[in-house]
Amino acid sequence: MTDGRISTARLGTDGPEVGVQGLGCMGMSFAYGPVDTDASRATLERALELGVTLYDTADMYGAGENERFLSPFFKAHRDELLIATKFALSLDPDNPTRRVIRNDEPYIRQAVEASLKRLDVDVIDLYYMHRRDVNVPIEETVGVMADLIREGKVKQLGLSEVTADELRAAHAVHPIAAVQSEWSLFSRDIEAKVVPAARDLGVTLVPYSPLGRGFLTGSFTNAEQDLTPDDFRRQQPRYTGENATTNAALLAPLREIAASHGATLGQIALAWVHHQSQLHNLPVIPIPGTRKPQRVEENTAATHIKLTQEELALLDPLATKVAGNRYADMRFTSAGRE
Numbered sequence: 243m244t245d246g247r248i249s250t251a252r253l254g255t256d257g258p259e260v261g262v263q264g265l266g267c268m269g270m271s272f273a274y275g276p277v278d279t280d281a282s283r284a285t286l287e288r289a290l291e292l293g294v295t296l297y298d299t300a301d302m303y304g305a306g307e308n309e310r311f312l313s314p315f316f317k318a319h320r321d322e323l324l325i326a327t328k329f330a331l332s333l334d335p336d337n338p339t340r341r342v343i344r345n346d347e348p349y350i351r352q353a354v355e356a357s358l359k360r361l362d363v364d365v366i367d368l369y370y371m372h373r374r375d376v377n378v379p380i381e382e383t384v385g386v387m388a389d390l391i392r393e394g395k396v397k398q399l400g401l402s403e404v405t406a407d408e409l410r411a412a413h414a415v416h417p418i419a420a421v422q423s424e425w426s427l428f429s430r431d432i433e434a435k436v437v438p439a440a441r442d443l444g445v446t447l448v449p450y451s452p453l454g455r456g457f458l459t460g461s462f463t464n465a466e467q468d469l470t471p472d473d474f475r476r477q478q479p480r481y482t483g484e485n486a487t488t489n490a491a492l493l494a495p496l497r498e499i500a501a502s503h504g505a506t507l508g509q510i511a512l513a514w515v516h517h518q519s520q521l522h523n524l525p526v527i528p529i530p531g532t533r534k535p536q537r538v539e540e541n542t543a544a545t546h547i548k549l550t551q552e553e554l555a556l557l558d559p560l561a562t563k564v565a566g567n568r569y570a571d572m573r574f575t576s577a578g579r580e
């Protein structure tokens with residue numbers, strides 16, 4: 243580190259260097275309880291000062307509200323940062339617990355125009371397919387995404403929650419810069435196939451929910467008891483009921499290691515994710531989400547923590563002991579299709 247800023251990593255084989263930690267912006271408008279726009283704006287500015295240059299949103303976060311909220315910040319700093327957004331996923335207006343997934347050309351074309359309009363920018367730096375619609379061949383979807391690059395609407399392509407085979411098929415149509423999938427001490431299913439495929443193809447890994455949606459920081463131990471009624475984490479099996487009790491007990495080694503580093507639990511959880519880059523020999527750019535400036539300071543500082551082999555060995559078995567899936571319906575994940 244120089245001048246207090248985080249180091250950088252490459253986004254795709256020939257892509258730009260970006261801060262080695264990005265910022266997840268979803269919670270600023272969606273899914274995680276009450277929003278605080280003033281604190282969120284301060285968080286965005288502080289992140290940029292610290293060298294965070296990859297900002298993650300999606301059209302479905304608050305049905306467009308998150309993109310609209312981020313737009314003034316993005317426009318004020320257009321040359322200093324990269325905007326990553328996503329298409330494919332929406333909530334059924336008649337039944338908001340039902341997710342709709344679409345990867346067909348008419349849908350993609352209207353989605354990209356809507357995102358560009360809400361963001362009020364000319365081009366999206368990194369455009370992800372948020373979820374796979376198995377009714378549409380992935381080659382067809384990526385073909386349309388590649389057309390968006392030729393048309394100047396998008397600069398680089400990403401895929402979220404794809405299998406290794408889907409990634410290979412997509413990459414044969416057009417280079418994929420990044421795969422965004424859940425990866426944390428509690429969620430390691432992508433290590434078996436997706437991570438090796440990404441390494442072979444020169445694709446950067448962008449782990450989402452690297453703090454286990456906040457659970458790994460110890461800030462809540464049971465979603466039903468600790469979080470507001472509208473919080474999405476109440477729908478996730480591992481954060482409720484007996485599973486939550488079992489999983490909270492798994493944090494003991496994390497506490498021990500955090501104490502010995504004079505660090506927080508969240509910092510150790512993030513240091514573990516950053517270590518995966520060296521271990522698997524590919525660029526890894528996690529995007530922890532926060533709405534609080536002091537937490538972005540804490541999270542970026544975790545990029546400087548080095549875990550010992552003994553500490554890594556203590557943390558290694560945690561994922562196999564986690565009770566409950568990461569989504570109620572695992573078809574929503576790449577692991578559900580591997």
Ligand SMILES: NC(=O)c1ccc[n+]([C@@H]2O[C@H](COP(=O)([O-])OP(=O)(O)OC[C@H]3O[C@@H](n4cnc5c(N)ncnc54)[C@H](OP(=O)(O)O)[C@@H]3O)[C@@H](O)[C@H]2O)c1
Binds near residue numbers: 269423449455533
């Ligand atoms: N591709 C996908 O399908 C997908 C799915 C989920 C998320 N994402 C993206 O990934 C980003 C990150 O994932 P995520 O937000 O789900 O989970 P996460 O980064 O694992 O955790 C976020 C939660 O942790 C809390 N937190 C953050 N830093 C903290 C700290 N230092 N101490 C204590 N608590 C802390 C946040 O609360 P505060 O905000 O109150 O600080 C928030 O509740 C999202 O913002 C989104 O952009 C993508």
